[in-house]
Amino acid sequence: MSDLYCIKSREALVQAREVAEYLVRLFPQDTGHRLHLATILLGLHEIGVAQVHASKVTQIGSRDSYVWRMASDVFMAGKSWPSALAAVEGALALRPLEAEYHHHRANILAILGRIDDAERAHREAIRLDPNQPDWWWKLSEDLRNAGRNQASRRTVEEALSIFPEHPSLKAQARQLVQSLAV
Secondary structure, three states: OHHHHHHHHHHHHHHHHHHHHHHHHHOOOOHHHHHHHHHHHHHOOOHHHHHHHHHHHHHHOOOOHHHHHHHHHHHHHOOOHHHHHHHHHHHHHHOOOOHHHHHHHHHHHHHOOOHHHHHHHHHHHHHHOOOOHHHHHHHHHHHHHOOOHHHHHHHHHHHHHHOOOOHHHHHHHHHHHHHHHO
């Protein structure tokens, strides 16, 4: 039964692709239609073609920050980190106070090895929305992965003062205590 649903799902995506491609042909400058097509293409595991459409979206430009943010996800799917970063920065240009965009930017910066920039972006996300314990955890994890265990530990301790029962933060605190004891 599961296999049948997978086949049906793929068939539906192929049909959705046809409609989305038709919309893009009718309105080639519509970034929403292009991004919708790119998302469908990701579902069909056609990452390269999806990125072509995401690139076109960023070339056309959009006044919708969500379009930029989702284009960043398309680039991330293909591990096109500089393009993913540029797209989320496009989203931030339109909505600089959107905490999630800062968090997303921080994640990309960490992947690129730009830990100081990632830390600043994480901290800005947390400043804008401090009620995201997983963001605190991610900041601590990025610092730990960069070998900055003391900074990681301080971050976890601060987060635990706000979220004392959060399981991931508690586990990370234990792990940091063990690694610092060695």
